[in-house]
Amino acid sequence: MKIPEMIFNRVFRPILFVLLVLPALYYAWGFWQDNLGANPLEAIIRGLGDWALRILLLTLLISPLRRLLNWTQLLRMRRMLGLYAYFYVVLHLIGYLWFDQFFDWSEIWFDILERPFITVGMISVVLLTPLAITSTKGFIRRLGKRWKRLHTLIYPISMLAVLHFWWMAKLDKSEPLIYAVLLSILLAERLFRKYVK
Numbered sequence: 001m002k003i004p005e006m007i008f009n010r011v012f013r014p015i016l017f018v019l020l021v022l023p024a025l026y027y028a029w030g031f032w033q034d035n036l037g038a039n040p041l042e043a044i045i046r047g048l049g050d051w052a053l054r055i056l057l058l059t060l061l062i063s064p065l066r067r068l069l070n071w072t073q074l075l076r077m078r079r080m081l082g083l084y085a086y087f088y089v090v091l092h093l094i095g096y097l098w099f100d101q102f103f104d105w106s107e108i109w110f111d112i113l114e115r116p117f118i119t120v121g122m123i124s125v126v127l128l129t130p131l132a133i134t135s136t137k138g139f140i141r142r143l144g145k146r147w148k149r150l151h152t153l154i155y156p157i158s159m160l161a162v163l164h165f166w167w168m169a170k171l172d173k174s175e176p177l178i179y180a181v182l183l184s185i186l187l188a189e190r191l192f193r194k195y196v197k
Helices: 005-033 040-069 072-100 105-114 116-133 137-143 145-168 174-195
Strands: none
Touching (some): 005 040, 105 116
């Protein structure tokens, strides 16, 4: 499938851009209007984390979807999705550092060492950062084959992100279970293509 370049660049990409920024606008507006519930700061932190994970999984969905639809232009949306996933990860992190810990670095360090879901969350941020930095065409060209190897980090990162959510949800595991199943399907598809097909 091939969409004319003008339509793809002037319609699809702007629509995707707007859709991806809407969750951040929703939480900003909700905070401004004080309609995010009894604990708006927690709602913001968790909501931004949820969207980071959703967009991360959407990024992983692009390749199998491209193969299924034979729509190569989808790959050009993957970079935008990946950068937006990082954008929401950073907002989620800032929310935690600011609203939850008030930039108390001793408490933050204690959290990282003593609470496993914070530990894996921080590891995810650290691993995702070089992927965001090297997402430009210049880095792709300079790194060559090493770029592809580096960006396979997306697989352990996504597993750590799901684990972060799983450990954070102390009672109701239904939502993290959905993400875990979706991620398992996406990873199984890749393993099947590599070793079986």
